Amino acid sequence: MGSGFIGVEMADELACNGKEVTIISGSKYILQNSFDKELAKKAEEILLGHGVTLKQGEYAKTIIQKDGVATGIELNDGSIINGEVLILATGYQPNTALAKKAGLKLARYGGIWVDEYMRTKNKDIFAIGDCSGRRDFITREPSKVMLASTSASEARVAGTSLYKIKYMKGFNGTIAIFSTMVGDRAFASAGITESEAKRQNIEYVSATFEGMNRHPATIPDATKQSVKLIAMRHSGRIIGGQVIGDKEAGEMINIIGLAIESELTIYSIISLQVATQPLLTSAPTTYPIVKAAEMIAKEVS
């Protein structure tokens, strides 16, 4: 149950180890919070190729049990899916009982309210990690993102602010940056998706560039590489990115993440100097993050 990256990673691992797996999800496509449909579909194809069954768009109504053991799920549409093991990958809620007892303020979704330096309403008490109340870097909405890397970043901010606030400006909201493997392809995302930008009524432009991760493309381990960028229509400020590729995609998303967090625009990316090497990257003339930025610039010009 659940088609976020935990559900997807589990399903793929189990299917590749010979298990019969069905992903049940209320979403219309997998990885919905991090990827737009056309990219998520590529991950779905890999899962389907590994024999995973996708049951999407229907929420679970009841967990069917026999002698206290789950034996199946009844969906909203009345259909029943039987199985031997049920894995819940539907997200978590912070356990903030202690914080509540201490009289600390809680944020929406029940996390402990913190300021940019990870201080709670009691400035001698800090909260970091999945128990802290998070806000999205771009939308400023409360965020349900729970990532180890976000927690590690919060920890660094808290650590350098414990005795004195050493560095401005602390932690200015989560940019939901993460990567995963589906089969032998890396899927990575940072910032907000196009569909989230729509929901938030943001005036955005997006573009996707498809290229190769080596040059020339005849190099033995060369594979396809896709980069989607989402930027504000008027300022050109980058607010989201998605990458599909070989393992280097895990670091390429950190380039986009740095651009988002540093409030850069597609215009700085257009003149960006990048290292390229036949065995390691795309060609200098088709570096995909730069090309996607160019496509957006053309669209808005």
Place this chain on the structure above:
Amino acid sequence: MGSGFIGVEMADELACNGKEVTIISGSKYILQNSFDKELAKKAEEILLGHGVTLKQGEYAKTIIQKDGVATGIELNDGSIINGEVLILATGYQPNTALAKKAGLKLARYGGIWVDEYMRTKNKDIFAIGDCSGRRDFITREPSKVMLASTSASEARVAGTSLYKIKYMKGFNGTIAIFSTMVGDRAFASAGITESEAKRQNIEYVSATFEGMNRHPATIPDATKQSVKLIAMRHSGRIIGGQVIGDKEAGEMINIIGLAIESELTIYSIISLQVATQPLLTSAPTTYPIVKAAEMIAKEVS
């Protein structure tokens, strides 16, 4: 002849194909313009392991010829190295005869002088690529860097400035960002090295973090990953970085390059949100670019 990355890549390829290769260089260690000694030594170890001979610290005095064919080199110290093929990898000089004839101003090292928009002194004539006169992004000194990726970036600036200058601020100097493979290790560099910072009398601090590129380190394809950062002591501004690792190093250097070009400091890197994933990156708690920035912050605090 020459121990820049062209010389090193050629030597390694030929040695791995069974040829007896000697690299002759006036430098004390290979890749001197892009790497500090302790990192360059790791590349040298790989070359030595592949059977390459290194003859360093002595300049070539004469190319010995017989019937118009090179048969050997006499070095400054009088020693002679014989061989069947001599490969010159000693850099290039732009051919700017046409520019000179057109009355354009030339820069130091003979490149065509250009402004930040790649316009020559005649604003209707643009020059890009290795024939243009380059300046270093950090030191502001004339630069001999000749990289396809630099040229591609200059081309984008020229292209968007041909009819009207569309975007500020154009090309603000080369940051000498590049990557290469030596054996199965990627070596990547951006900005200036520590030894160049010394020569330029820059008050800098540097730090190197060594970690693993997967987490936990027991993951089958996990290998070591080293990141060296160089920053201004007072502002913390990042002016250089060097990465050794698996293929992802080719994209990690672009994170450091973006930080240099965007004039970021180690203090923004400390709170940076990065995507980490067991199969793709280091652990969130030991992301090497962040750890190196932390080490510098500790050193200057």
